[in-house]
Amino acid sequence: EYLMDNGMSREEYHFFLHNRLKQHCILGNDYYWTNEHRVHADGHTEAAGETFGYSEITRQYHNRYRLPIMHTETNMREGATGQEAVQWLWKEWANVLRLRNVGIPTVGFTWYSLTDQVDWDTALREKNGNVNPLGLFDLNRNIRNVGKAYKQLIKDWRDVLPASSLCLAVPVVPPGQNCWPPRPEDTQQKGLAMPQQQAANAEGA
Known part of the structure; x- marks a missing residue:
């Protein structure tokens, strides 16, 4: 009722009610050093690390x-030795490989972000101009050690992953099937067009 009170038509409501689109979804999750927390007896929490x-x-x-x-996001500060972020990168990559090796379909891995962040430590709530050394490159476009490690990771795995990974498509295509171009039956499944699109297709027929 809330949706229809705010502009959704009954036709649109029933479309979403009766169409299963789960097979078109990918679950993206981030993981940082601060993701896991310890809850103390008095209720306060603190980051528990990995x-x-x-x-x-x-x-x-x-x-x-x-x-x-x-694995949609991860990073680590480039610390005193310059290798802290590199070690974290390889640890997270090892976690991704472990998931793949036990049969969990895994379609991607991302370091966030390409460049250093500004005021990311306060979630942009404060304009302090603090540069957070978290990127693959600094703000002057100089590659960081973790950026070099990321390039090496791609070099080491580029010939392996395309042959053994799931295709990055929705629905996910198992190994052994062509990824591109997608088959017409995959992209034009019956019932997956919105009602307005179905009407337009009918008029053009």
Whole structure:
């Protein structure tokens, strides 16, 4: 009722009610050093670091939602040695490989972000001009150590992953099938066009 009171037609409501689009979804989840928290007896929490880790938490998500997954965000500050972020990158990549190796469909991995962030430490609530050294490149476009490691990761795995990964398509295409171009039956499934599109198609026929 809320949706229809605010502009959704009955036709649109029934379209979404009766069409299963789960097969077109990918579950993206982030993982940072601060994701896991310890809850104290008085109710306050603090970051617990990597207690269970990305692979275990994501395995639980996959068991619940049964969707392909993507590691959508992670990063670590380039610390005193310049290698802290590099070590974190390889650790997260190892977690992604572990998921793939146990059969959980995994379609992507991303370091966030390409460049350093400004005032990311306050979630942009304060305009302090603090540069957070989290990117693959600094703000002068100089590549950081983690950026070099990311390039090496791509170089090492580029010939392996296309042959053994799921195709990055929705619905997800298993290995052994052509990824591109998509088959007409995959992109024009009956009932997947919105009512307005169906009407337009009928008029053009």
